[in-house]
Amino acid sequence: MLTIAVQMDPLESINIAGDSTFALMLTAQARGHRLFHYTADALNYSDGRVWVNAHPVTVERVVGKHFSFGEAVDLELGEQADVVLMRQDPPFDLGYITATHLLERIADRTLVVNDPASVRNAPEKVFVLDFSRFMPPTLVTRSLSEARKFLHEHGEIVVKPLHGHGGGSVFRVGHDGLNLSALIETFNAAYREPHMVQAFLPGVAKGDKRIVLVDGEVAGAINRIPGEGEFRSNLAVGGSAAKTELTAKESEICAALGPELKKRGLLFVGIDVIGGEWLTEINVTSPTGIVAIEKFDGVDVAAMIWDAIEAKVHPIG
16 A cells, blocks of 8 residues: 655545546545645655655546545655645646656655656756757747747747646737737746747647656557647647547657656656658646546556556565
8 A cells, every 4th residue: 555645736626527636546545545645735845855745635427526635634745645646736836846846856766757857957848949850830939029030930839838738828929920019028927938930830720749668668548639720739728629539740759758657757648740751849747648548549548557657666564
């Protein structure tokens, strides 16, 4: 039996029908593991110790009654937990980064999934630049003039926050570029970091594939189809999921990524591929999609993740 501390958003706020963390918790509980829940702002550090005030928790797939808390206890993550699941949603801000710094201090004693140092060094739209040979034409900039040159070269573009998530604040700019100036001005006022500008890929109308890799190996995939009147396919903004298979190019991408993900301790990763060939993101902070994959393919990705975790952990007792 493992003691598992789940660092995530408040359980009251999740949608149990599709939430990947909830699916992981259900599977862990079914295997006899002990679960504790806490939010990232509960982390404490002193004299080499990292601890949280956490609730023992039981879960069940019943809407409105999906969890039950026991009395909160102080839990030393480096001594009393076998596994920490770092599963709070982005934004990838200073709070998120600080949580990785604190959890890194216990990673030699407790398995943190995903590895906190690797998560910190591999934000979704930055880590992917290491594999630029698979990406669509991409520009990272705060410069309006550079964005205009890129638009002139590629005709239609997409502008999005470098550390955005869930399809939020993703804008398509047409050939005329009428809104580009206002958009870059708005982004520059809202964000201190550069922004990501990419050539628009018409193939997104046929879907944006989410492929899940577990310890570097492909576990399954779904195709996310944009909703009516949308070009964004993220499920969080109204996209719908469909059954799919990998193309030869997607298999090539996964084969290239797999060893690097495994080496970095990025055990649960979701990558996004458009048009069967264009890699756009490598999601390592809190990837999703395992519930939909099980629905369409019957593949129990949660079980695969726990198999990989259990193989790496020696229980405390």
